[in-house]
Amino acid sequence: MTGARTITHDNLAALVADLAAAGTRVTAPARGADGKVDYRPIASLAEAALGAELPRRSLKEFFLPASEPLFSWRQEGAKVDLRAVPTEFPPHLVLGARPCDAAAVEILDHVMGWDYRDELWFGRRAATTIATLACPGVDGSCFCTATGRGPESTKGSDLMLYPIDGGYLVEVVTPKGDALVTAHAARFISASDASRPVSPDPGPRTPDPASLPMPAIAEWLARNFEHELWRDIALRCHGCGACASVCPTCHCFDIVDEPEGVTEGTRRRNWDTCQTGLFTLHASGHNPRRDQHARIRQRVTHKFSIYPAKFGEVLCTGCGRCARACPGGMDLPEILGRIAALAGAASGPEAAV
Amino acid sequence: MKELRDLARTLLADGAVKVVIGYEEGPRGVRPAFITRPEHAERLIFDARCTHCLPAYLSPRRTHVAALGKPAVVVKGCDARAVAGLIREAQLAREDVVVIGVRCGGVTGDPTVAELASGTVAPRCDACDAREPKLADHVVGPALPAPPASDQPDMLARLEGMSAAERWEFWQEAFSRCVRCNACRQACPMCFCERCVADKTQPAWIESSPHGRGNLAWHLTRAIHQAGRCVACGECQRACPADIPLGLLNKKLAHVVAERFGYRAGDDPAVPAPVGAFRLDDAQEFIR
Numbered sequence: 147m148t149g150a151r152t153i154t155h156d157n158l159a160a161l162v163a164d165l166a167a168a169g170t171r172v173t174a175p176a177r178g179a180d181g182k183v184d185y186r187p188i189a190s191l192a193e194a195a196l197g198a199e200l201p202r203r204s205l206k207e208f209f210l211p212a213s214e215p216l217f218s219w220r221q222e223g224a225k226v227d228l229r230a231v232p233t234e235f236p237p238h239l240v241l242g243a244r245p246c247d248a249a250a251v252e253i254l255d256h257v258m259g260w261d262y263r264d265e266l267w268f269g270r271r272a273a274t275t276i277a278t279l280a281c282p283g284v285d286g287s288c289f290c291t292a293t294g295r296g297p298e299s300t301k302g303s304d305l306m307l308y309p310i311d312g313g314y315l316v317e318v319v320t321p322k323g324d325a326l327v328t329a330h331a332a333r334f335i336s337a338s339d340a341s342r343p344v345s346p347d348p349g350p351r352t353p354d355p356a357s358l359p360m361p362a363i364a365e366w367l368a369r370n371f372e373h374e375l376w377r378d379i380a381l382r383c384h385g386c387g388a389c390a391s392v393c394p395t396c397h398c399f400d401i402v403d404e405p406e407g408v409t410e411g412t413r414r415r416n417w418d419t420c421q422t423g424l425f426t427l428h429a430s431g432h433n434p435r436r437d438q439h440a441r442i443r444q445r446v447t448h449k450f451s452i453y454p455a456k457f458g459e460v461l462c463t464g465c466g467r468c469a470r471a472c473p474g475g476m477d478l479p480e481i482l483g484r485i486a487a488l489a490g491a492a493s494g495p496e497a498a499v
Numbered sequence: 500m501k502e503l504r505d506l507a508r509t510l511l512a513d514g515a516v517k518v519v520i521g522y523e524e525g526p527r528g529v530r531p532a533f534i535t536r537p538e539h540a541e542r543l544i545f546d547a548r549c550t551h552c553l554p555a556y557l558s559p560r561r562t563h564v565a566a567l568g569k570p571a572v573v574v575k576g577c578d579a580r581a582v583a584g585l586i587r588e589a590q591l592a593r594e595d596v597v598v599i600g601v602r603c604g605g606v607t608g609d610p611t612v613a614e615l616a617s618g619t620v621a622p623r624c625d626a627c628d629a630r631e632p633k634l635a636d637h638v639v640g641p642a643l644p645a646p647p648a649s650d651q652p653d654m655l656a657r658l659e660g661m662s663a664a665e666r667w668e669f670w671q672e673a674f675s676r677c678v679r680c681n682a683c684r685q686a687c688p689m690c691f692c693e694r695c696v697a698d699k700t701q702p703a704w705i706e707s708s709p710h711g712r713g714n715l716a717w718h719l720t721r722a723i724h725q726a727g728r729c730v731a732c733g734e735c736q737r738a739c740p741a742d743i744p745l746g747l748l749n750k751k752l753a754h755v756v757a758e759r760f761g762y763r764a765g766d767d768p769a770v771p772a773p774v775g776a777f778r779l780d781d782a783q784e785f786i787r
């Protein structure tokens with residue numbers, strides 16, 4: 147991999163213009179009509195709001211859209227014609243991703259390529275280069291450091307950008323990132339002697355990882371399917387699923403057939419969430435997760451016990467969006483803290499002190 | 500605060516209720532609290548951050564809350580309309596809940612923002628006539644001055660001033676952000692159906708896909724089902740992770756219902772809502 151380089155603001159703007167002209171989709175945090183920042187398509191760097199507030203939704207919709215067709219059908223007599231959707235996508239650059247959002251995409255690769263290789267997911271993954279901006283911090287609901295990530299985590303990123311005077315220091319992380327830098331070499335300045343800028347004070351957004359020990363939490367979860375904690379914390383939960391919709395790692399989907407008249411239709415997949423009763427309702431009327439506490443338990447257990455047991459890492463990057471979005475004041479870092487305390491208390495008298 | 504905590508402690512200690520649903524300090528501002536032990540009554544607070552409409556937790560679909568036993572609920576005067584709505588629509592018997600009214604000086608609409616100012620006050624607090632709760636078994640707290648008037652632009656007036664095409668464009672943009680997470684429905688005190696029409700699959704009256712057609716069908720259905728029932732607590736809009744201004748639809752329909760039927764969702768459960776009433780002298784001919 148080539149070493150570090152720098153890019154000036156002007157050259158970054160020119161790079162975006164070059165890419166857009168060559169047919170590459172460019173997505174960046176940008177302000178919309180309602181004044182809020184989301185990851186949006188941009189035609190020029192001037193539209194981007196790099197390093198502004200945390201985008202409202204994560205990056206996952208660029209790989210797993212909130213709704214997408216899987217195929218469509220048309221019937222003529224006894225003949226049924228199935229039309230596939232494309233699984234190859236035009237080149238795409240995400241510029242100014244948050245480290246927590248970029249990491250989430252790589253964490254999701256496990257489940258998307260496990261028993262079945264999701265062609266749509268990996269088609270979009272192959273087409274996309276992610277250039278992540280080192281995180282300037284959000285607020286006290288962040289807990290990325292506790293999940294093994296951090297403001298400068300490179301996981302999931304092809305390139306890392308660190309703000310410096312007049313532009314960015316660019317660190318190449320993957321061959322895909324290298325390819326982009328190499329193809330546009332004239333826009334970059336070699337910076338073999340450039341030292342990485344000093345990280346900003348991490349502040350309250352990055353708790354001491356020891357305060358939320360993930361292995362101890364996973365171990366407690368595996369042993370405490372029935373525990374009063376679940377009924378206690380679920381009381382304020384509305385079961386609204388706002389947490390899952392803004393979560394960079396929640397990836398469950400529903401599959402529906404939408405007919406157009408009698409002979410045509412489309413099969414789609416849509417985001418779904420384990421926080422609703424309908425998610426587990428059986429055709430018989432039985433619901434194995436009848437109450438909200440069972441749904442909260444599922445969300446926490448899947449992220450911090452089932453997923454790490456299966457794939458070796460937690461299904462959470464500590465972005466804090468769930469806590470910010472919750473109208474009922476549910477707070478995942480707080481819940482994990484309570485579990486850590488319970489796990490500590492259970493592991494011996496020394497740990498309980 | 501002491502009056503509220505003392506009352507909650509007494510209700511729990513005497514066994515009059517099993518849980519007091521109120522407000523407490525959380526990691527991100529104020530949040531709902533479920534106090535089941537007298538010694539935990541100290542956690543209860545009330546201030547301008549207490550925007551949540553707690554009667555939402557009284558609806559029978561909250562099985563995990565109902566399992567605790569008889570509740571007391573802390574309400575602002577405006578929230579009492581939701582208690583009245585649940586009683587009016589036979590979801591709750593008046594004797595099955597102890598209503599603790601708190602005198603209110605306005606809320607900010609954001610549980611993390613404490614300072615009441617013209618830029619932070621919830622627009623619904625403008626011209627509020629319910630700062631002294633009426634539907635309540637107990638009324639606590641000092642009488643507070645009226646909050647400052649909101650300086651936020653009157654979006655409903657702006658929308659009404661638009662052409663139909665401009666309004667269509669406004670809502671198309673807003674609904675395009677909807678991912679159908681259902682937060683608006685779940686947080687609503689008046690969305691208590693055991694099975695929502697949007698969850699029906701055979702037939703699927705409302706497509707669950709968050710595309711233009713599905714989103715329009717959902718939001719229009721939700722709005723119509725709220726006409727004359729919405730208590731204007733603003734929880735749908737606050738819950739929406741996409742910041743869709745759903746309160747505007749509710750407000751417009753409340754105006755229409757007031758104009759056509761002379762009805763406003765109030766705190767008297769004995770006054771029937773137009774959608775649930777049949778009258779031989781109905782002003783609308785088609786229904787007679």
